[in-house]
Amino acid sequence: MAKKVKSVYMCAECGNEFPSWQGQCSYCGAWNSIVEQKVKPDADSDARRRTTSRATPSKLKGVGTGNYTRITSGISELDRVLGGGIVLGSMILISGEPGIGKSTLIIQSANSIALNNGTVLYVSGEESEEQVKLRADRVCENLSDNLFIFPENNIDSVLAACEQTKPKFLVIDSIQTMYSEELDNTAGSITQIRACSNLLMKYAKTNNVPIFIVAHVNKLGDLAGPKTIEHMVDCVLNFVGERDRDLRILRSVKNRFGTTEEIGAFSMGSRGMTEVRDLSGTLLESSDIREEGSVASALYEGSRPVFFEIQALVTPANVGFARRSAIGIDNNRLNMILAVLEKKVGISLLNHDVYVNVVGGLKPDGPGADLAVALAIYSSFLERTSPRRVVALGEVGLTGNLRAVRNADRIVSEAARLGYETVILPRGNVKVSNPNADIQVVGAESLASAIKAFIDRN
Known part of the structure; x- marks a missing residue:
């Protein structure tokens, strides 16, 4: 049981505890200097303390780290x-x-x-x-x-x-x-x-x-x-x-x-x-399927790459305002990507409902799946798909340019193992990605150039 805080009466002049209630301090002789002070529990009974009362500061350089058991x-x-x-x-x-x-x-x-x-x-x-x-x-x-x-x-x-x-x-x-x-x-x-x-x-x-x-x-x-x-x-x-x-x-x-x-x-x-x-195998039923509005993407989680499928459906709006719905992707992020597609690529989605879903229930952390979302929307809108098995990753900026993502080289190696033919990356990632003869790595400067590489049949 923790000790309760108690009150003691001290001399405000000299700080000594009052020996009596006569009004004069027997140490310094001051009159009417009595004050009440709360005394905390002893250090040994204080659950918040991490050191003993006799502990002294030590140099950080001399502290041993060791391996945790x-x-x-x-x-x-x-x-x-x-x-x-x-x-x-x-x-x-x-x-x-x-x-x-x-x-x-x-x-x-x-x-x-x-x-x-x-x-x-x-x-x-x-x-x-x-x-x-x-x-x-x-x-x-x-x-x-x-x-x-x-x-x-x-x-x-x-x-x-x-x-x-x-x-x-x-x-x-x-x-x-x-x-x-x-x-x-x-x-x-x-x-x-x-x-x-x-x-x-x-x-x-x-x-x-x-x-x-x-x-x-x-x-x-x-x-x-x-x-x-x-x-x-x-x-x-x-x-x-x-x-x-x-x-x-x-x-x-x-x-x-x-x-x-x-x-x-x-x-x-x-x-x-x-x-x-095999999380990627669970989220991707087959890497051979190429459908309109479907694009594979990937992210690197800790010590392994995770591949997943992003699906988009773009359909004409019947009445009222066009709907924007996203599952697994932040809705504000989706609205930003749609604005970049209209401004920088030239497709008008004002009168179209847009639905985006990350298959499998995964919620990608970070903007690395922006490019795959944009390509899936473009594919569904124009009813076109890539002639190759493609993985797309990259962050889409407001200027339409693509920003680099982390661990792109490891994702490229895993994509080659899974049987993909092409990886579309921001150009900044191509410099650090390991060349792989089993897969084509395409570096795109902007969203427009990434779309061209996605639908290019040559």
């Missing part, structure tokens, strides 16, 4: 997103919409860690023991004897259970259901979430125990609760996907022990989460 989660896609495994003593926050599969993924990982590393404590603040057991029976082939379930919302009881079981891994599902008796606020309030997160962080760092925290999201898809939690934890993972599709994408938003550009792919099934090793 990691344990495997038993799921290679999850380990990839975390940077190679779970770092001991780290606090990992995973968020996502209800029903997206957060608890399913975590119970699979918790059971694997229990089988290989020892005791795992799964704290369920939302579901009963029977509900968690039913899920575990469905998604885990062999339940470990070291996996413990604890349905509790009181953070003090959770920490007491941790002291009793000494877990090697701790799961809190979810942080919004936890509360501390020392605070009068209801569970899920900003004060309660911040206080419970502080206590969990202290336990993780003190006992070198990794903690997985499940968090809710609001209606906008952002992490619910105070933003300070994201700054406190070591890693923030975001689990996204469409409810009508099996594909789930786990993306690292923050990672103190690895890159934030890595993604993991999973397929939701009756037996839980299944890893998707």
